[in-house]
Amino acid sequence: MSYPPQPAPEQKPAEAKKLSGLPPIVVICGSTRFMTEMNEADLRETAAGRIVVKPGCDMKSPHALRSDPVEAEAVKARLDELHRAKIRLADEALVVGDHIGDSTRAGIAYARSLGKPVRFTHPEVDPDA
Template sequence: MSDPGDQRVDMRSAKQLLALPPIVVICGSTRFMTEMNEADLRETEAGRIVVKPACDMKSPHELWSDPVEAEALKVRLDDLHRAKIRLADEVLVVGGYIGDSTRAEITYARSLGKPVRFTHPEVDPDVD
């Protein structure tokens, strides 16, 4: 397997060759889905490509009605969201609360050198 750093260089070059607008990934608790949708609208209006969580597992749905299948799905969705973070040029954290999952996403994004913005900067775990 190649070095992930090499993949970032290749991704950056590919985005430039394709003349893609900036890609922003929205992160945060799914309790803020309404706010995520609003952020999606505003980021899109600003000319950015937006990727965000699509599944709100806190709301009932047949895809996660079985607890065993729901846990496996959550693992797959977490992996998919980390892939969205790798794809993105920057991260936008939505909402006034940072839980363990969102905190891990912020840490992951920063480890990749991704800029992280907050709709509520006071919740930034790296600001005292």
């Protein structure tokens, strides 16, 4: 007896979503200096019937989590890994803002490496355009 091939790890969330009938999931990417714009994008995407995941921490504003530089770097590393997980979960990425920094550029490259469509609120900042 043979079994069908198992999906690759990055395919498993997509298969589960298809089976459960979940609406499309969009991950919002961009610098946390654009948190206001991200919240607006969240509202619009949600109103359009999509599940939205986005950065939950504003690393640009002062906070006790970032008061110790060593701990701040560890928090940033954990948040970067968490954001990559959100990209894997999502069906597509929406890049918010008129500036693309190193972290956002890495997120875009990662999403595209997984075959995820990437949209931009400001298409002129697409690093691959």
